[in-house]
Amino acid sequence: MEIPADVKKKLTIPAEEHFYAGHTACQGCGAALGLRYVLKAYGNKTIFTIPACCSTIIAGPWPYSAFNAPLFHTAFETTGAVIGGIEAALKAKGYKVKGEDGVMVVGWAGDGGTADIGLQALSGFLERGHDGLYIMYDNEAYMNTGIQRSSSTPYGAWTTNTPGGKKRFLERKPKKKVIDIVIAHKPAYAATASVAYPEDFMRKLKKAKTIKGPSFIQLFAPCPTGWRSPTDKTIELARLAVQTAYFPLFEYENGKYKLNMPSPKKEPKPLEEYLKLQGRFKYMTKEDMEILQEWVLREWEELKKKAEIFG
Amino acid sequence: MPKKVISGNYAAAYAAKHARVEVVAAYPITPQTSIIEKIAEFIANGEVENLEYVPVESEHSAMAACIGASAAGARTFTATSAQGLALMHEMLHWAAGARLPVVMVDVNRAMAPPWSVWDDQTDSLAQRDTGWLQFYAENNQEVYDGVLMAFKIGEHEKVNLPVMVIESAFILSHTYDIVDMLEQEEVDEFLPPRKPLYSLTDFDNPFSIGALGTPADYYEFRYKIAKAMEEAKKIIKEVGKEFGEKFGRDYSQMIELYKTEDADIVFMGMGSLMGTVKEAVDIFRSEGYKVGAAKVRWFRPFPREELYELAKSVEGIAVLDRNFSFGQEGILFNEAKGILYNTDANPIMKNYIVGLGGRDLTVNDVRKIASNMKKIIEKGELDKEIDWYHLKR
Ligand SMILES: Cc1ncc(C[n+]2csc(CCOP(=O)(O)OP(=O)(O)O)c2C)c(N)n1
Ligand code: SF4
Numbered sequence: 256m257e258i259p260a261d262v263k264k265k266l267t268i269p270a271e272e273h274f275y276a277g278h279t280a281c282q283g284c285g286a287a288l289g290l291r292y293v294l295k296a297y298g299n300k301t302i303f304t305i306p307a308c309c310s311t312i313i314a315g316p317w318p319y320s321a322f323n324a325p326l327f328h329t330a331f332e333t334t335g336a337v338i339g340g341i342e343a344a345l346k347a348k349g350y351k352v353k354g355e356d357g358v359m360v361v362g363w364a365g366d367g368g369t370a371d372i373g374l375q376a377l378s379g380f381l382e383r384g385h386d387g388l389y390i391m392y393d394n395e396a397y398m399n400t401g402i403q404r405s406s407s408t409p410y411g412a413w414t415t416n417t418p419g420g421k422k423r424f425l426e427r428k429p430k431k432k433v434i435d436i437v438i439a440h441k442p443a444y445a446a447t448a449s450v451a452y453p454e455d456f457m458r459k460l461k462k463a464k465t466i467k468g469p470s471f472i473q474l475f476a477p478c479p480t481g482w483r484s485p486t487d488k489t490i491e492l493a494r495l496a497v498q499t500a501y502f503p504l505f506e507y508e509n510g511k512y513k514l515n516m517p518s519p520k521k522e523p524k525p526l527e528e529y530l531k532l533q534g535r536f537k538y539m540t541k542e543d544m545e546i547l548q549e550w551v552l553r554e555w556e557e558l559k560k561k562a563e564i565f566g
Numbered sequence: 567m568p569k570k571v572i573s574g575n576y577a578a579a580y581a582a583k584h585a586r587v588e589v590v591a592a593y594p595i596t597p598q599t600s601i602i603e604k605i606a607e608f609i610a611n612g613e614v615e616n617l618e619y620v621p622v623e624s625e626h627s628a629m630a631a632c633i634g635a636s637a638a639g640a641r642t643f644t645a646t647s648a649q650g651l652a653l654m655h656e657m658l659h660w661a662a663g664a665r666l667p668v669v670m671v672d673v674n675r676a677m678a679p680p681w682s683v684w685d686d687q688t689d690s691l692a693q694r695d696t697g698w699l700q701f702y703a704e705n706n707q708e709v710y711d712g713v714l715m716a717f718k719i720g721e722h723e724k725v726n727l728p729v730m731v732i733e734s735a736f737i738l739s740h741t742y743d744i745v746d747m748l749e750q751e752e753v754d755e756f757l758p759p760r761k762p763l764y765s766l767t768d769f770d771n772p773f774s775i776g777a778l779g780t781p782a783d784y785y786e787f788r789y790k791i792a793k794a795m796e797e798a799k800k801i802i803k804e805v806g807k808e809f810g811e812k813f814g815r816d817y818s819q820m821i822e823l824y825k826t827e828d829a830d831i832v833f834m835g836m837g838s839l840m841g842t843v844k845e846a847v848d849i850f851r852s853e854g855y856k857v858g859a860a861k862v863r864w865f866r867p868f869p870r871e872e873l874y875e876l877a878k879s880v881e882g883i884a885v886l887d888r889n890f891s892f893g894q895e896g897i898l899f900n901e902a903k904g905i906l907y908n909t910d911a912n913p914i915m916k917n918y919i920v921g922l923g924g925r926d927l928t929v930n931d932v933r934k935i936a937s938n939m940k941k942i943i944e945k946g947e948l949d950k951e952i953d954w955y956h957l958k959r
Contacts, residue, residue, distance in 0.1 A: 302766045304634065316778035325766040327637050327664075328776035329630065330656055336627035340591055340634030340642075341766065343618035347588035347640055350767065358767070376630065379623035 267454050269295045278321035280313040283486030285476030285493060286365075286392045287313055288450045290322075293361065293390065296460035299324040301359040304338050306373065307331040308365035309399045309478075310392070332372040334362040335380030338387040352386045353464055360387035366407035367397040370433045381440035381469045388463045388470045391433060393502075394478035402481040406431035410547050411530075411539045413483070419538025429550050434473050438507050443468030445507040446515075449475040451493035455504060455515055466508070475502045483534025495529040500555040505562065512562040526551055569746050574706045574738030577745050578645060578671040578731070579604035581713030583614055584753040585669075588640035588760075591620035591631035595650040596683050597739040598673045602645060625650035629657035629668075636666035637775055639765035641717065644668065647735065648675035648689045655693065661728040662697025662791060664776050665763075667720030668728040669713060670698075674837065674888075675735040676923040684924020685734040687837065687889035691865070691897045697791050699729040699798055700866040702836040706743040708863075709733045711815055714748075714757060718805050721760050724797045734838040735924065748813060756812060795867040802864060820869035825851060826858030826876060831939045834860040835886035836898060839920065839927050843886070846932035857936060862898065870905045877911035882943045884935055888921040895952050914942055917952045925956050 258270045273294035280287035286309055294301075303326040305311055311328055315321045329337045342352060342360050351357040362380075369377055369391035377389060396414050397403040403416040409430045413419045417426035437445050444466045448456040456474065463470035477492045479485065484492060496502040497516065500523035504515040526548040530536040539547070572580070578601045582590065592602040606621075608614045618635075622628045628644050636642040646654060651672050661668050676686035690700060701716060703709045709731065716729035733739055748756075764773070779787055803818045810816025824844050826832055833843045840861040850857045860876055860883075862869070877883065887896025894900060899917035906912070918935055921927045935955065942948055 299772055300769050302638065312778060314774060314777065316780050317774075317783055318777075320772070320774040320777065322774065323772060325768065325772045326774035326777075327634065327766055328774060328778075329633070330660055333627065333630035333633075333657065336591075336622060336630035337634035339620055339622070339627075340589065340631030340636075341638045343589045343591070343620050343631065344635035344638035344640035344642075345767070347616050347618040347635075348638075348767070349616070358769075375623055376627050379627055382623075383620065 268292070268457050271295065271298070273299055273323035275321045275323065277319070278313050278315060280309070281480045281486070283479040283489045284313070285450045285478060285489050286310055286394060288489070289392050289474050289476050290363065292453050292456055293363070293460060294322065294324060296457050297359045297361065297464065301361055302341055303327065304329055304334055304341065304362045306334045306364050306368045307399065308368050310363055310365070312399065331368050333376055334364040334368060334373050335376030335378070335389060338362040338389065339380050339383060339385045342385045342387050359464055362387065362389045364389070364391055365398070366391060366393045366395060366433070367405040370407045370431050371405055374436070378440065381437060381442050381471065385469050386467065388472065390472045390474055392474045392476040394476050394481060395430070396478070396481050398478050398481045407433065410550065411536055411543050413535040413538055424538045437471045442471055443508070444470040447473045447475070447502065447504050449493045449497050449502060449504060450477070451490045451497065452504065452517065459506065481535070484532055488532055492529065492532055495524065495532070499524045499526045499529045499551065501526060501529055501551050503555060503558055505558060510565060512558070512565045514559070514562045523552070523555060569744050571742050572706065572745050573600065573740050573742050574703070574709045574733045575600040575673070575740065576604055577706045577710040578713055578733070579608070580747060581710045582643045583608050584748065584750060585643070585714055585717045585757055586641065586759070587643040588616060589618050589620065589632065589635035589642045590644060591622050591628045591635065592644045593622055593625045593628045593646065593650060595625070595647045597675060597735045598645045598647040598650070598671070600739070601671060625653040626657060629654040629661065632668045633657060633661050633664065633666055636661070636668050637664060637766050639760070639762045639767055641760040642668045643670070645671040645673070647673040648677055651689045651693060652677065655696070658693055658696035658698055658728070663787070665726040666728060667717070667726055669716045669720060670728065670730050671709070671713065672730050672732045673735050673739045674732055682923045683735060685737055685838070685888065685921065686923050690730060690732050691889045693730070694866065694897070697727060698866065699727055699864065701729065701731050701864055702862065703731060703733045703738065704838055704840050704861060706738055706745045707815070709738060710745050710747060711809065711817065714753060715805050715809055715817060718757050719798060719801050722801045723763055725794050725801055726763055727791070727794055727798065732837065737838045752813070756809070798867050799869065817863070819872065820864040821872045821876065822861040822863055823876065824859040824861065826860060826880070828856055829858030830856045830881045830943065831884065831936065832858045832860050832876065832880045833884050833886060833932065833935070834862065834898065834902065835888070836862045836865060837888065839886060839888055842927055842929060843932055846929045846936070849929060850933070850936060855936065868901060868905065873902060873905055874909055874911055877906050877913050880913050882914040882916070882939050884916055884918055884939050886918050886920050890919055890922065914948060916942060916948060918955045919952065920955050931955065
């Protein structure tokens with residue numbers, strides 16, 4: 256559909272689509288939205304690498320592809336290594352990598368493929384300083400294999416291998432802070448983003464394309480199927496996660512932290528507002544919710560302090 | 567280029583250099599390490615151009631990075647050994663399945679436990695079903711030649727598969743020997759730059775590699791690999807012949823036959839131990855025994871036809887396996903027997919398990935094996951099928 260010129264002018268994100276209809280994500284999938292934005296930001300002069308995860312399926316089975324860009328499907332734990340190899344090949348062959356007109360190399364992996372099995376390859380990618388972008392889309396569990404926990408699954412969340420039963424729920428560990436592990440590598444650029452704030456996400460994607468060295472974005476991407484949430488609540492959940500400071504938006508560059516909260520002065524909303532929209536937290540007692548709330552606020556204070564000191 | 571006295575590992579490194587590889591991603595492991603060290607030295611000294619070296623954090627990532635690089639169109643090389651090769655296993659399937667002609671040198675080393683750094687073929691043979699071509703080198707010259715041919719064969723449009731060039735731990739990797747290297751121009755002429763059938767850099771015609779293959783299509787993908795492997799036999803022979811015509815060392819036989827024309831007994835095996843065997847054959851021949859050697863150069867694809875031709879004319883085959891498949895028998899023995907089953911070639915075959923974990927196989931050992939084989943043939947029946955030859959009783 257042709258978009259009228261005056262409407263186009265008002266759009267804050269590009270109208271062009273490089274992620275096509277016919278992909279196979281569930282209704283309301285946050286990851287699919289994320290992919291759409293990345294493709295909008297980078298267009299087709301981008302080489303994507305996707306390991307085993309929901310996005311393998313979302314992109315479509317052979318001979319189809321929903322991507323208007325080259326896409327390499329790889330093994331679960333290899334994203335960091337494969338994008339390193341692709342970048343090396345581009346350099347050896349004399350391609351311009353990144354910048355306005357350069358080739359963009361993007362790894363797109365789930366929280367399982369990043370925080371767990373792929374952490375070593377991610378670490379190698381960051382430490383060796385490859386000129387690429389690694390995006391971890393965080394839906395807080397292994398969705399492709401049917402909703403099992405990852406180390407990015409939060410305290411209290413039901414999954415099929417950490418179920419909530421009559422007596423207790425099994426997921427009793429807080430969410431692993433992958434972004435902190437990433438920052439410990441002193442990458443060129445690291446940021447969190449949420450599918451509820453596409454302009455912010457697009458800005459960060461642009462940044463990752465211009466900056467020299469490895470970049471990392473952790474994108475919050477709700478999964479109605481795994482979170483037991485209504486399919487029309489994806490954006491609301493992604494927004495509430497930010498507003499409650501459960502998943503704050505920030506950037507790290509050159510040793511400096513910068514918060515990108517929509518209303519920076521506002522106190523976080525109560526976490527319960529976010530939790531109650533999701534079936535996966537229905538086993539939590541009041542006390543458990545308080546435990547999680549406390550954890551969220553403690554982390555939030557820590558991040559604010561970092562932004563203050565290293566701002 | 568002048569003849570050089572170099573180790574098998576340096577022969578591998580020089581071959582990769584002369585092949586003008588574009589990406590090398592590798593991880594250290596004894597006895598492979600000096601291959602990548604040498605390549606890194608080439609880069610540090612400015613002896614190579616347009617070569618990106620990725621010092622990865624594991625072998626799994628080494629193969630993953632090679633796969634990414636190869637998918638982006640680069641000529642790609644790596645090397646490993648034993649535990650490293652085992653760690654790569656998943657990605658070996660990936661390279662073959664995605665039809666990426668990565669070339670890798672595996673320095674045959676015994677698997678732990680117990681820890682061992684010495685020669686043993688079980689590491690590479692355990693990768694038998696990954697879709698990689700496998701070339702077993704007898705000496706340092708064959709390591710050098712093998713790597714050059716591997717690129718040409720693997721990158722051939724009818725093959726498009728990864729190739730493993732295999733050399734023995736220490737016996738070749740660290741032993742210095744004369745290697746007749748080629749001039750860069752000669753290699754360039756033999757091995758022009760890679761022309762990938764497809765590359766991730768095709769932005770105008772973007773496609774995906776490795777997407778989900780449903781039951782409606784997966785089967786055909788596998789068949790195409792099977793067909794490419796069969797096709798590879800022809801390409802191997804062509805390239806081997808061309809190599810011989812150009813440089814005087816002929817590799818057109820996938821099984822190198824040594825004095826087998828009138829032989830009654832043939833020793834069959836792979837890799838460096840065949841050097842010893844050939845020496846033994848010379849001695850026995852001078853003593854009047856009709857023996858020969860059959861060195862299986864290419865284990866994948868397996869030269870079924872060549873084996874059949876050989877088996878038709880001999881009375882007995884002693885298969886020397888520097889490897890073992892637990893619960894069964896030596897791997898080469900197992901393969902060879904299987905190939906001959908539905909044919910009219912019916913020599914007596916016996917499996918000698920030799921040299922595991924670097925145990926020496928001497929000419930004298932081959933003599934004992936020969937006299938045992940002679941007895942068996944005279945009697946017309948096997949004493950036993952599998953003989954753990956060196957066992958301390
Ligand atoms: C080596 C290996 N182990 C296990 C699997 C099975 N597996 C495929 S996808 C997946 C989970 C992916 O989870 P995540 O990375 O969080 O992405 P999501 O599915 O949530 O999008 C698992 C365990 C695999 N493909 N490879
Ligand atoms: S299971 Fe979740 S992440 Fe996977 S496609 Fe469905 S909504 Fe998206």
